[in-house]
Amino acid sequence: MRIRWTIRIATAAGLLTLAAGVAAGGGTARAAARPTTPAATGATTAAATTAGYLAGGQLNGVAATSAGNAWAVGATGPIGRPSTLLLHWNGKTWARAAGVKPVAGSLTAIAAVSATNAWAVGYTGWPNPAKPERTLLMHWNGKSWATVTTPKPVAGGFSAVSVAGGDAWAVGTAPLSAALIWHWNGKSWARSATPRVPGGVDLLGVAQTSASTAWAGGEITPNGQNSDLLLRWNGRTWSRVPFPMQGVYHYLNGIAAGPKGTAWAVGQNAAASTSATLGMYWNGRAWAASKESVPAGGNFNAVAADGGTAWAVGTDFRNRATLTLIARWTGKGWLKVASPTPTGNATLTAVAAASATSAWAVGYTGLITPRTLLLHWNGKSWS
Numbered sequence: 001m002r003i004r005w006t007i008r009i010a011t012a013a014g015l016l017t018l019a020a021g022v023a024a025g026g027g028t029a030r031a032a033a034r035p036t037t038p039a040a041t042g043a044t045t046a047a048a049t050t051a052g053y054l055a056g057g058q059l060n061g062v063a064a065t066s067a068g069n070a071w072a073v074g075a076t077g078p079i080g081r082p083s084t085l086l087l088h089w090n091g092k093t094w095a096r097a098a099g100v101k102p103v104a105g106s107l108t109a110i111a112a113v114s115a116t117n118a119w120a121v122g123y124t125g126w127p128n129p130a131k132p133e134r135t136l137l138m139h140w141n142g143k144s145w146a147t148v149t150t151p152k153p154v155a156g157g158f159s160a161v162s163v164a165g166g167d168a169w170a171v172g173t174a175p176l177s178a179a180l181i182w183h184w185n186g187k188s189w190a191r192s193a194t195p196r197v198p199g200g201v202d203l204l205g206v207a208q209t210s211a212s213t214a215w216a217g218g219e220i221t222p223n224g225q226n227s228d229l230l231l232r233w234n235g236r237t238w239s240r241v242p243f244p245m246q247g248v249y250h251y252l253n254g255i256a257a258g259p260k261g262t263a264w265a266v267g268q269n270a271a272a273s274t275s276a277t278l279g280m281y282w283n284g285r286a287w288a289a290s291k292e293s294v295p296a297g298g299n300f301n302a303v304a305a306d307g308g309t310a311w312a313v314g315t316d317f318r319n320r321a322t323l324t325l326i327a328r329w330t331g332k333g334w335l336k337v338a339s340p341t342p343t344g345n346a347t348l349t350a351v352a353a354a355s356a357t358s359a360w361a362v363g364y365t366g367l368i369t370p371r372t373l374l375l376h377w378n379g380k381s382w383s
Contacts, residue, residue, distance in 0.1 A: 052374035053087050053094035058364030059372050061109035061120070064354035067091065069115050071140075072362050073107035073122070074372065081126055082106045084136070085372075086145070089360075094374060100145050105136055108172075109350070111163040116142030119184075121170045123157025133157050135180070137170060137189070151189060156180050159218075164208040164257065169233075171203035171216050179203055179231075181216060181238065194238050197229060198222035205255035205302075209263050209282070211235070217252030217265055228252055230265070230287070244287045245269075250278055254302040254350075256310060260284065264329065266312045268299035275299055277314065277327075279334050291333030298325050300334075301363075306353035311377075313348035313361045324348050324375070326361060326382060339375065339382045346373055353377070 057076035064070035068091030075082035083102040087094050105124035112118035118140035125133040134153040138145050156174035166186035174180040177200025181192040194201075199222035208214040212235030220229045228250040230241045243250065252267040263282040268275055277300045279290035298316040309329045316325035322345035327334035339348075339361075346365040353359035357379030364370040375382050 053372060055085070055372045056369065057082070057085060057372055058370050059085070059087075059349065059362035059374065060107065060122075061350045062352045062360045062362045063110045063112040063118060064089075064352045064358065064360055065112050065115050065118075066354050067358040070352065070354065070360055071097070071110050071112060071118060071120070072360070072374065073110045073120050074362070074364075075106035076102075080128065084122065084124075086120065086138075097145060103136075105133070105157075107136070107138075108158060109160045111161045111168070112140070113163045113165070116140070117163070119161050119163055119168055119170070120145075121158035121161040121172070123172075124153070135170075135172070135182075137182075148189065151191070154180075154191075158182075159202070159204045160206045160254070162206045162208050162214070162255075162257070165211075167208055167211070169206045169208060169214055169216070171206045171218075173200075173202050177201055177221070181206075192233075192238060194231070195240050197240060199227075201229060203229070203231075204251075204253050205265065207255040207257040207263055208233075209257045209261045213261065215255050215263055215265070215282070217255050217267075219251045226251065226270075228267075241287070244280060244289055245278075252278075253300060253314075254312075256303040256305045258305050258310065259308055264290075264303045264305070264310050264312070266300035266303040266314075268314075270299075275317070277312075277325075277334070279312065292327070293330075293333060293335045294325070294327055295336070300325070300327070301348060302350045304351045304353055304359075306359060307356060311351045311353060311359060311361070313351040313363075315347045321345055322347060322367065324361075324363070324373075326351075326375075337382070342373065348373070348375070 059074035062072045070089035072087040074085045086097040088097045107122035110120040120138040122136045123133045124136045137148040158170045158172035161170045168184035170182045172180045179194040179201040183192045199220045203218040206216045214233035216231040228243045249271040255265045261284040265280040267278040269278040276296040300312045300314040303312045312327045314325045316323040323341045324339045326339040348363040351361045359377035361375040363373045
């Protein structure tokens, strides 16, 4: 499980990225589009408000089943010593989920199909020999959250989770930078075999589009160069799928299933001197790069379906600042929409839509002392 933090400093010539990483068991760390630990020590006290929940740390994932029910996950605490954070929205306020005791580690993603069925994933432990990282998988049954212990947690960590009907998938990275995929068949979890690919593997997104088709994406590091990775499940096995774009330095950070077997995948195109958003669309037969009306200089970290359309969120590097980035699917590509950036810098890491008039985007503000960030869509604007 790669633990990475990133600070970007705007200069007259462009963006200077300072990145530090720990790759358990080896591997190459790169500047993370979707970090899994707070970037630095921040205040751990928090207060719930009608608008959001403010705490030192960051939010990595969000899920919503209705305007009155949503979940957000992340981590609080200093770099190298994070503790899990799980929040609930009851229609009026955000607050820590009742009965959930924080543990050393981080929650990185969450998915929900109803008010009584949700899964959250991440890792426990810290990136040091004293507390080695192990997979973390939690389930909500409508009354309480419980940590899944069968099968036993393994070395590594999960980065994404997807739920569809009675199926669920959790993906991430294991020691020696190996792909990690677990499958829930409605009764039990089991590890799924993955194809061999050159270099280290970091799976960051997963989505199921039918009973026999699922997608997982992320990055690999063949020959020391970061490049894209896209895998397909055909109901029996996982196999690698050719990427629709040529070259290296493409990364997939998120995948979402759309209606009638369609799907979206988003990430970052870092092949050029200026980072740019990356979007792809699966029409049920083939993947193709999407047209994007988003200025260069940013990246997409996550995507979520909203009926027949979708939202993508990430980071926009503009005018010596790190700004929130939100885009709407037009049917052919992504169109940037107005989004607020609180005082200081801000990054959005995840998005979820309950309806056309209620959606949430989460992330963090600040570079040196990050704090949780929650934005809401009311059908007309983000605030």
